[in-house]
Amino acid sequence: MSAVLDHHGAHAHDHEHHAPAGWRRWVFATNHKDIGTLYLLFSFTMLMIGGVLALGIRAELFQPGLQLVNPELFNQLTTMHGIIMVFGAIMPAFVGFANWMLPLQIGASDMAFARMNNFSFWLMIPAAIILVASFFMPGGAPAAGWTLYAPLTLQMGPSMDAAIFAMHILGASSIMGSINIIVTILNMRAPGMTLMKMPMFAWTWLITAYLLIAVMPVLAGAITMTLTDRHFGTSFFNPAGGGDPIMYQHIFWFFGHPEVYIMILPAFGIISQVVPAFARKKLFGYTSMVYATGSIAILSFIVWAHHMFTTGMPVTGQLFFMYATMLIAVPTGVKIFNWVATMWKGSLTFETPMLWAVGFIFVFTMGGFTGLMLSMAPIDINFQDTYYVVAHFHYVLVAGSLFAMFAGAYYWLPKWTGVMYSETRGKIHFWWSMISFNVTFFPMHFLGLAGMPRRYADYPMQFADFNAIASVGAFAFGLAQVYFFLAVILPAMRGQGEKAPQKPWEGAEGLEWEVPSPAPHHTFETPPKLDATATRIVG
Amino acid sequence: MSATTHGSTPYYYVPGLSRHPFMAAFGLFFVILGAGQWINGSDWGMYSLAFGLVWWLVVLYQWFRDAVTESEGGLYGRKIDISYRWSMSWFIFSEVMFFGAFFTALWWARSHSVPALGSLENSLIWPNFQAIWPSVQAGATASPAGIVEPFQTVGPFWLPTINTALLLTSGLTLTIAHHAIQDGNRTKTIAFMWLTVLLGFVFLLVQGYEYFHAYTDLNLKLSSGIFGSTFFMLTGFHGFHVFVGMLMLLVITLRLQKGHFTKDRHFGFEGAAWYWHFVDVVWLFLYVLVYWL
C-alpha cells in the first residue's frame, strides 16, 4: 500500500532516507512500514481465500440437498475457512496495523527487532502455502473444525500433520511478533511518552501481545499432543490408554478464548483512536479504558470452559465458568459507554472511518449480547453447536474485528499512501457491507434458536428460507469487499486521488499526524521532543 | 543503515536490508513440508526435512554471526541491551506456558481422566479398569482397553537423582562463571563454562541411558498408555531444552574464547544463563511431579 512512498513531496524531516528500490525492499525488508504493508496485503489475500471458502459453504447451503460439494469437502471448507480467517486474515492484519502505526504513534525509529520482524512475516508464507495446499493432499484438507477436536483429528489424513506443523510455525511467528511489539512499546517510546499518555491503540496491542505470548505456546502444546497421538503411539486423548478427549478441549480453549480477545482488543484500540478524532474531543475516560482492557485480558483466562457446557462438567464447574464469563460484560460495557460519552456533546462528522467505527459499536454490541446469552449455561445447552453460535461469532469477528480494521484502514490510508480515498466510494463500501452483513448473519440467530446445528452440509426443509437469505447476503457482502479492493485499495496503492495533507482529520491527535503524508521511509531516528500531552512534537 | 549516532553508539541501531529472515523462512518451508510427509511414510519427506534443517541452520549461523559482529562492532547501545533483556524474559515466559500445557496434561490425567475412567459410572464401559497411578499392572487394569503391555516406572533413584545433582551443579558452575566474568577473570570464566557445558552433556547421556533402560528393561514406552505418554513427553521436551541450552552455552563459551564480551556488557552470556536456569527449574518440577509423586 505504500508503493508510492518514493515520490512524496514534502521534505519536512531532515533524516529522511529514500526507500531501497526493487524486490529486495520487500523481501529483505527491515523497515516497519514496509513490513506492515506486507502484513496487510497478506492478510487481505487470506481474507479473500477464506471468503471464497465461506462462499463455498453458503452456496452449498443455499438450498436443502447437496448440489455442489460432498459432505467431506463441506467439512474441509468449514475447517479451513475458520483457520484461514482466524490465523491468516484477522491476526496478521492487526500485526500489520501494529507494525505501521506503533512506532509512529510512540515516536520510535522502528520496531525493536527489525530483522525478527521480517522473520515473523515471512514465516507465515510457508504456513499459508501449506494450509492452502492441504486441499490437494490425499484425503483433502483437515475436516475436524477449526478447533481440531480429538479424536476426530486422529481420523484425518496426512494433511492434518501438515496443518499442525503450519500452526506451529504460525504460533512461532505470533510469539516473535508479540515480543517485538512488547519490547518496542516498553523500551522505545520517545521521552515524555509515558505509558499513561500512550495512544489507546498502543495500549490495547501491549495487552494483546501479552495474551499472545501466554496462549500461543499452549495451542502448540495441544496440537503437539495430537501429533504424537496420531503417529507415535501416545494416548493423551485416547481413553483406551487412559487419556481423555476432553483434556484436548480444555487445553485448546485455554488458548481459544483468549484468542478471541486477541482478535478484538486491537479493534477496540482502533475504535478508540477513530471516535475521538471525529467527535473532535479527547477520549472519554482514558484511564478506565486502560483498566477495562486489562480486566478483559485477565478475565479471559478464567472463562474458557464456556465453550464446553455440553461436555458434562460438574455443576460447580459450570457455575464458575458461567459467572466468570458474564463478568466480562462489565469491562466491555465500560468501553462502549466511554465511546458513547466521547461522542456526547462532540462536534461529530461522519467521514468513512467514523461510519465504520459507529457501525462497529452498534453491531459489535449485538454480538456481545448474544455472547452473554451463550454464557448462560442453562440456555447455552440449547445454543451450543448451533447457528446461534455462528451468528454470535460473526457479529463479533466480522462486524467487530473486520469492521474495526476497515475503520482503521480508511483512517490511516492517507498516512500510508499520501492520497485521500474517495469519500463516496468509502460510503458505498460501508453501507453495502453493513446491510449485506446483517442480511447474512441476522437470520442465523433464528436458525440457531430453531436448533439447526453448525457444520452441517444439509439440513431439514424448514430451515431453507433463512439459509437462502443468508447465502444471498454472503455473496453481496463478498462483492462489497471486492469493490473495496478495486475502488479504494488499488487506486490508493497507485497513488491516484487527491494529495493528502499531513493531518487530513481535523480532530485527530497523535504523533502519526506530526509527520508528512505519506509517512517518510524513516521517521523519528532521533527521539522527538514532545509537548506535555505527548501528542505534538515541539522540537 | 539508519543509525543516528549518539556519542559512540547509535541511539537505536536499526539494521538495513537483510536476507536472513526470508532465507530462514525458506528453509522452514521445507522443514514443515518434509516433516508432514515423512511422518506419513513418504521418502522424499525425509530429504526435504533434512535439506530444510541444514539450510535453516546455515542461515541461523550467518544471522547470528552478523548480529555478533554488529554487537562487537559497538553498534548496540544501552537501549538495545534493554530490548534484549525484555525479549529474553518474555521468550522464557512463552516457554513456561509451553511446558504448562504438558504439565496440565499430566495433572489432568492423574486427577481427572484416570480416576473418571475407573469410576463406578464408567464401569459401564470399562468394567475391569481400576484407577491406579501409575497403571502398571498386567492385564485389563493397565489401561482401560487393556492395550498397554505391563511396564515398570522409572523410580527417582538413581538416574533422575543423579541428573538432578548434575543440573544443580551446572547451575552453580554457571554462576561461578558469571561472577568470574564480572571480575574480569576470563580464564576462570571459560573454564567454568566448559564445565557447565560438560555437565549438561552428561545429563543428556544419563537421560539417553535412562530411556534405553526404560525401553529395554522396563518395557516403558511412548505407547505405554497415558503414563508413558506424559512421562516421555515431559522428560523428552525438557531434554530437548537442555540440548538447546547446552548449545547456547557452547556458543557463548566459544565467543568468550574469541575474546567477546566485557566485564560489564555481556548480555549474550546472561541470556543463555537465564535460559539455563529456567531449564533447571523446570527439571525440579519434573523431578518432583514425574518421578516422585
Added chain:
Amino acid sequence: MKHSGQTRRRHGVGAWRGAKDAVGAALLGLGVWVSNAAHAAVNDLPGGPAVNQLNFHPPATRIAEEQHWLHWFMLAICSTIFVVVFGVMFYSIVKHRKSVGHKSQELPEPIWVELGWTIVPLLIVIGMALPATKVLVAQKDTTNSDLTIKAVGMQWKWGYEYLKGEGEGIQFLSTLDPKHRVMSDSGKPEAVDDYLLKVDNPLVVPVGKKIRIITTANDVIHAWMVPAFGVKQDAIPGFVRDTWFRAEKTGDFYGQCAELCGKEHAYMPIHVKVVTQEEYTKWVDERKKAMAALADDPNKEWTLAELVKRGESVYAANCAACHQASGKGAGPIKPLDGSAIVTATDHGKMIQVMLNGVNGAAAQMPAWKQLSDVELAAVMTYAKNSWSNNTGQVVQPKEVQAARQ
C-alpha cells in the same frame, strides 16, 4: 419458579408477538423471494422444526420451559440496554453533529460516572445469574430416574440400550432412513416434513417419567440433543456422561447430532417417541417378543439366499452412505465392487475389517462390531454376491462369532 416463570413467559410472548411478527414478515418477504419451489410445500414438523421458526421449540419439558423463560428474560434485558445505549448514541449523532453547528465540549470526568457504569452492569449481571443458577442446578440433577437408557454415538448412527426400569434389556440401532440420504445426494430432495429427521427405530419412552440418558460414543465425540426437551449432551468415547428429561406430553420429538463427527455428521438424527404408559408397556412387550424371535441361533447354517436377502437391508442402512448403493465407493471411499478383500476366498481379512475398522492414513472405516454376528455375516455375503462380485461364497455367522473372540 415454575408457576411464575410460566405466567411471565406468556406475558413476554404477548408483548413480543408484534415485534416478532414484523421481523418475521420482513425476512419472510425476502425469503419467499429467493426461495425455490422445491420446498414450497413444507409444513411445520410437530416436535421438530417449524417453517421459518423464530424461537426455541415449543417446550415439552419443565426444563425447556424454564430455558424459554430465561431466554425471553435475557432478551428483554439486553434489548432494553441496547435501546437505552443506542438511544443516547443516536441522539448524540443527530444533535451533536458539526453540520448542525454543534461545538465540541470536553465533559468533566467525575469518578462516579465510571463507577456507576461499572457497578450498575455488575448488578444487572448478578440479577441475570441468579435465575440461571436455579435452572442449571435443576438441569444437572439426574438422580431418581424411572428409566435409564444408554445412548451410544457411532459414526453415523445412534445405538440405544435400556439399562434400568421397564424395558430393561431392549437394545437397537437407530439410523437415518437411507432414502433421505439418497435424496440429499441427489441435490433435489422432495419436500418431506421430516427430511433428514426420519429414523428406522425411534427411541420410545413413557410420558411423565424421569428418563436418564447416559451418553457415550464408540469412535469420536457426538452430541445427543432434543431441542424440545432442552437437552444436549456430548457423547464422549470412553467416558459416560448423563442428562435427563421428563416429557410432559406425548408425541414425536426430533433432534440431530450436535458435535462434528466426520462426514455424515448431518445425517444422524434423533427421534424420540413419547407415548402413554399403556402404549409403552405394550411396546416393551412387542419389542421383547421380536427380540426373542430375532435372537438367531448362531450355530444355524444359513443359505446364500437367506443371507443375501437379510444383507441387503443391512447394507442399505449402514454401508450405502459411504460405499454407495452401487458398491463403487466415492472419492476416498474404497469400492467394494471388485475389491480384492471382498472377493477373497479367505474371509479372515474382511471379517477383521468389519469388526475393527481401518484407521490408516490411506483409508478410514469405522468398526462395526455393534452389529450382530448374523447381520455382519449377512452383509458380507451380500457384498460377496452383488454387483459384479459373483463369488458364490457364504460367510456364516459362526465365523464372525469365532473372530470376535
